[in-house]
Amino acid sequence: MSVTLRCLKCDGQDLVKPVRLHRKSILTCRTCNAIALYGDLLEASGRRLMADLQEQLASMRAG
Numbered sequence: 886m887s888v889t890l891r892c893l894k895c896d897g898q899d900l901v902k903p904v905r906l907h908r909k910s911i912l913t914c915r916t917c918n919a920i921a922l923y924g925d926l927l928e929a930s931g932r933r934l935m936a937d938l939q940e941q942l943a944s945m946r947a948g
């Protein structure tokens with residue numbers, strides 16, 4: 886499963902990444918020029934994934 890990283894500010898997916906990524910790597914958003922730590926973006930995408938799954942589960946139960 887691939888994780889999509891998104892800018893925390895504008896939700897853009899066009900991020901400038903350094904070649905070697907670690908949790909403290911700084912990524913820059915090409916759209917709004919916001920910077921974020923790779924670790925923070927990973928965490929955010931994990932939370933988004935969980936929220937999506939819970940939503941799907943909820944709709945399955947409702948259906």
Ligand SMILES: [Zn+2]
Nearest residue numbers: 892895914917
């Ligand atoms: Zn952005």
